[in-house]
Amino acid sequence: MRTVPRHLRILAAALFISVAGxxxxxxxxxxxxxxxxxxxxxxxxxxIADFNTANPDIHVTHLGTNFxxxxxxxxxxxxxxxxxxxAMNDLGNVPSRANMGTIRALDDYLxxxxxxxxxxxxxxxxxxxxxxxxxxLETDVRVLFYNKTLFAAAGLxxxxxxxxxxxxxxxxxxxxxxxxxxxxxxxxxxxxxxxYFPLYAMLNxxxxxxEDGGLKFDTPAATEALQWMVDRxxxxxSRAMTSFSAxxxxxxxxxxxxxxxxxIIQNNTYPGLIATYAPDLDYGVALLPHNGTPTxxxxxxxxxxxxxxxxxxxxxRLMDYLMSPAVQLAYATTNLSMVGNxxxxxxPELMANATWRVFVEQMGxxxxxxxxxxxxxxxxxxxxxxxxxxxxxxxxxxxALSDAQRSYENEVRRFRETN
Amino acid sequence: MYTAWLFILPWVLGFLFFLALPxxxxxxxxxxxxxxxxxxxxxxxANFRALSTDPLFWKAxxxxxxxxxxxxxxxxxxxxxxxxxLNSKLRGMRIFRTIFFLPSVLSGVGVALLWLWIxxxxxxxxxxxxxxxxxxxxxxxxxxxxxxxxxxxxxxWGLGGVMVINLAGLQSVPEQLYEAARVDGANNWAQFRYVxxxxxxxTLFFNFITLTIGSFQVFTQAYIMTGGGPVxxxxxxxxxxxxxxxxxxxxxxxSAMAWILFFVIVGVSLFQLxxxxxxxxxxxx
Numbered sequence: 120m121r122t123v124p125r126h127l128r129i130l131a132a133a134l135f136i137s138v139a140g141x142x143x144x145x146x147x148x149x150x151x152x153x154x155x156x157x158x159x160x161x162x163x164x165x166x167i168a169d170f171n172t173a174n175p176d177i178h179v180t181h182l183g184t185n186f187x188x189x190x191x192x193x194x195x196x197x198x199x200x201x202x203x204x205x206a207m208n209d210l211g212n213v214p215s216r217a218n219m220g221t222i223r224a225l226d227d228y229l230x231x232x233x234x235x236x237x238x239x240x241x242x243x244x245x246x247x248x249x250x251x252x253x254x255x256l257e258t259d260v261r262v263l264f265y266n267k268t269l270f271a272a273a274g275l276x277x278x279x280x281x282x283x284x285x286x287x288x289x290x291x292x293x294x295x296x297x298x299x300x301x302x303x304x305x306x307x308x309x310x311x312x313x314x315y316f317p318l319y320a321m322l323n324x325x326x327x328x329x330e331d332g333g334l335k336f337d338t339p340a341a342t343e344a345l346q347w348m349v350d351r352x353x354x355x356x357s358r359a360m361t362s363f364s365a366x367x368x369x370x371x372x373x374x375x376x377x378x379x380x381x382x383i384i385q386n387n388t389y390p391g392l393i394a395t396y397a398p399d400l401d402y403g404v405a406l407l408p409h410n411g412t413p414t415x416x417x418x419x420x421x422x423x424x425x426x427x428x429x430x431x432x433x434x435x436r437l438m439d440y441l442m443s444p445a446v447q448l449a450y451a452t453t454n455l456s457m458v459g460n461x462x463x464x465x466x467p468e469l470m471a472n473a474t475w476r477v478f479v480e481q482m483g484x485x486x487x488x489x490x491x492x493x494x495x496x497x498x499x500x501x502x503x504x505x506x507x508x509x510x511x512x513x514x515x516x517x518x519a520l521s522d523a524q525r526s527y528e529n530e531v532r533r534f535r536e537t538n
Numbered sequence: 539m540y541t542a543w544l545f546i547l548p549w550v551l552g553f554l555f556f557l558a559l560p561x562x563x564x565x566x567x568x569x570x571x572x573x574x575x576x577x578x579x580x581x582x583x584a585n586f587r588a589l590s591t592d593p594l595f596w597k598a599x600x601x602x603x604x605x606x607x608x609x610x611x612x613x614x615x616x617x618x619x620x621x622x623x624l625n626s627k628l629r630g631m632r633i634f635r636t637i638f639f640l641p642s643v644l645s646g647v648g649v650a651l652l653w654l655w656i657x658x659x660x661x662x663x664x665x666x667x668x669x670x671x672x673x674x675x676x677x678x679x680x681x682x683x684x685x686x687x688x689x690x691x692x693x694x695w696g697l698g699g700v701m702v703i704n705l706a707g708l709q710s711v712p713e714q715l716y717e718a719a720r721v722d723g724a725n726n727w728a729q730f731r732y733v734x735x736x737x738x739x740x741t742l743f744f745n746f747i748t749l750t751i752g753s754f755q756v757f758t759q760a761y762i763m764t765g766g767g768p769v770x771x772x773x774x775x776x777x778x779x780x781x782x783x784x785x786x787x788x789x790x791x792x793s794a795m796a797w798i799l800f801f802v803i804v805g806v807s808l809f810q811l812x813x814x815x816x817x818x819x820x821x822x823x
Contacts, residue, residue, distance in 0.1 A: 191784075194574065194787070195574075197575060198574040198575055216575075219573055219575045219576055220575070220576065221575045301660065358659075358677070361659065361677055361680050362659040362660040362677070363660070365658055365659050365660065365677070365679075365680050366658060366660060366661060495786070496785070496786065500594075503767070504767065504768075504769045504770050505769075507682075507767055507768045507769045508682075508769045511681070511682065511768065511769070513682065513769070526593070529591075529592070529593065533588040533591070533592060533791075536584050536587065536588045537571055537581060537584045537585050537588045537788070537790065537791055538571045538581075
């Protein structure tokens with residue numbers, strides 16, 4: 120007699136249970152994120168499982184896609200009307216989506232407490248025309264990493280890193296070694312690491328915001344910052360510096376991990392990289408040296424609710440849970456993330472670590488770059504080519520920034536003509 | 539009758555839905571403002587008018603034309619030269635043919651990453667070789683002046699494919715034409731000029747057209763190696779189009795760009811066809 124194979128029976132039973140499960144009128148929620156492998160994926164798996172257990176009336180299905188493919192998948196799915204109810208996104212351009220109407224305002228849910236639980240710097244990033252459109256799942260912050268061994272070898276005190284641009288320059292000169300016109304060890308390079316011109320301008324007191332709400336690049340503070348960058352780029356020979364930097368473009372190797380650069384600006388996830396690739400490196404972390412304005416630049420990932428979700432209440436409960444101090448603390452521990460929730464970031468477990476204390480202190484002064492609806496990638500499209508020209512010496516800083524200003528204004532005009 | 543349709547149905551469906559329909563839609567999108575999330579909104583010719591005053595559009599067009607006008611003739615000449623050498627009847631010629639063809643087996647991202655190292659100003663192969671002659675090589679991809687020439691040099695990596703087509707063309711030239719030419723007292727140059735070139739002209743013309751179209755669509759190298767920099771020196775047309783469409787989600791503007799490129803390529807191809815009437819020799823005509 121023919122019997123149904125055992126594995127088919129199990130399959131049928133599983134199918135029945137899952138179908139019956141849905142029939143219990145559980146609210147289904149989908150959540151997409153960028154954690155597709157490793158400890159981060161395991162962590163989010165556990166978090167979602169906990170949420171599902173604690174909230175029997177809701178069932179969250181989550182999907183992790185690697186960082187590089189995530190954006191295409193999210194964009195096409197959202198455009199096709201099959202996007203997730205809750206998604207991770209770029210904290211740097213929330214207003215774009217708010218303006219297009221793809222994400223839902225959260226003010227009703229946030230109530231009176233608003234964004235009080237989160238870093239003040241992130242509030243500006245998630246607000247658009249009086250509404251709040253996202254939560255700061257995780258932000259990040261840039262600080263100065265320095266090699267204590269190289270400091271000691273150059274006769275510098277490994278426990279007093281530079282705090283101003285002047286001190287940074289002096290330390291860099293002491294730490295730089297040149298042989299036969301080639302840089303063999305570099306103190307500090309303005310284009311190496313997780314940094315770019317807007318950060319130096321911010322450290323020189325520039326916020327790029329014009330009186331009319333647009334952006335302004337050709338200001339005295341920005342010009343002075345660019346001149347400083349150019350001077351640093353040329354300090355040890357322009358060609359030598361370009362050649363030296365070229366060897367590390369594309370991220371194939373890291374000059375700080377290999378001890379070829381003594382000071383570098385990186386963000387709060389960098390210690391993870393050091394632990395993996397240069398566990399013996401004796402390094403210190405310090406607030407960014409500045410020229411009168413102690414600050415840093417932050418970006419990160421937001422948590423957003425689709426405007427077309429059928430179950431906003433359930434979606435909110437998931438978001439609220441992911442932003443809760445306990446989950447955020449675990450998130451910070453797993454991913455070395457500067458989580459948006461201040462209480463979690465300042466929890467005693469994390470603050471026991473001296474490096475983390477520097478991150479938190481720097482976060483208190485940090486800012487996001489201003490947003491432009493008409494030119495959302497202004498730092499790339501309008502600014503970067505002109506900064507390159509100034510660094511290569513084909514334009515003066517004044518020229519470069521006035522050309523950047525014109526390029527930005529053209530972009531704004533074209534946007535308005537075609538939208 | 540129906541069976542035949544059934545057999546070509548997969549192709550017909552694919553053509554209609556993944557080629558004809560998107561092409562038709564992109565005509566419509568080029569007259570709209572479209573960010574993929576909201577429905578396209580008709581704005582007439584605003585995209586085309588805005589493009590005409592977009593400095594990056596002109597820069598990208600210039601970069602692409604520069605690349606095409608130098609890389610195509612260079613590729614044509616070198617691939618013909620190599621094919622002529624590889625057409626001689628010597629022992630071990632098959633090995634040489636394989637060696638010259640081999641690089642074109644690899645392409646795309648991997649090759650671009652490889653050339654990043656070849657062009658490295660300090661440690662790269664090219665500047666190392668130049669240093670033996672006492673020449674300090676340029677910064678290549680990091681120099682606005684040298685980045686485009688670097689990309690052109692790199693394009694010669696794909697020589698193999700063109701060379702093989704030339705080689706096939708050379709081998710189909712009837713031997714009796716050379717014999718007749720020799721009887722008439724033609725030296726090597728005369729044989730090349732009056733037998734090889736005319737007989738090979740349809741092959742060369744084919745290469746000319748396909749290489750030109752391919753060059754106008756140059757993308758991968760710049761996308762991987764320079765991102766369009768430094769200072770927009772390698773911002774090629776299709777790269778700018780890609781950035782506009784898929785990074786800035788301005789599909790209307792990008793569709794307008796795509797159609798302009800289409801008409802540029804059609805124009806250039808028609809010009810090539812017109813010129814070819816006098817230069818290309820077809821046996822049957």
